[in-house]
Amino acid sequence: MKLKSVDIDMIARSLLTSLISAIFVSMLQLIGSPYFSFFGILIFTCIFFCFYLVIASPLQIFLNQRPKKFSILYLAIYNVFSGVITGIVAMIFGIKNPFHSSEFYFLFIMCAFLFWIVDSILLQKMMNKH
Structure with a gap:
């Protein structure tokens, strides 16, 4: 597969997708939590944005060499990467086996699904116009 050139517009849209997803x-992570506040959302947004920026954005730019709106294959790829990264982060924070936790699955599926939705609506639409 020949890779398209990555322009500044694609990078800017990828950053916007990461920010909106974060x-x-x-x-969603903080709803119903005692930490639900503007400050809590700001802190969690910064944390999630860093992960999306470092891991999801390069993957997104690679996958968008062949843009497809609402591609189930892209959702599956985002889920695999999200599961691996969420598992590694959980183990770093001392959770011995996060794979036995329903919260783990909820978090990584939610992260991948929301990123996929925003990517399909925002970036894929803009990519098809160019």
């Missing part, structure tokens, strides 16, 4: 995930 805000949504932060809000």
Whole structure:
């Protein structure tokens, strides 16, 4: 597969996708939590944004060499990466086996699904116009 050139617009849209996804995930993660506040959302958004920026954005740019809206294959790929990264982060924070926790599965599926939705709506639409 010949790779397309990556322009500044694609990078900017990828950053916007990461930011919007991080805000949504932060809000969903904190709903019903005693930490639900503007400051809590801001902190969680920064944390999730860093992960999306370092891991999901390069993957997104690679996958968008062949843009497909709402591709189930892209969702599966995002889920695999999200599961691996969420598992590694959970183990770093001292959870011995996160794979036995329903919260683990909820978090990584939610992170991948929201990123996929925002990617399909925002970036894929803009990519098809160019």
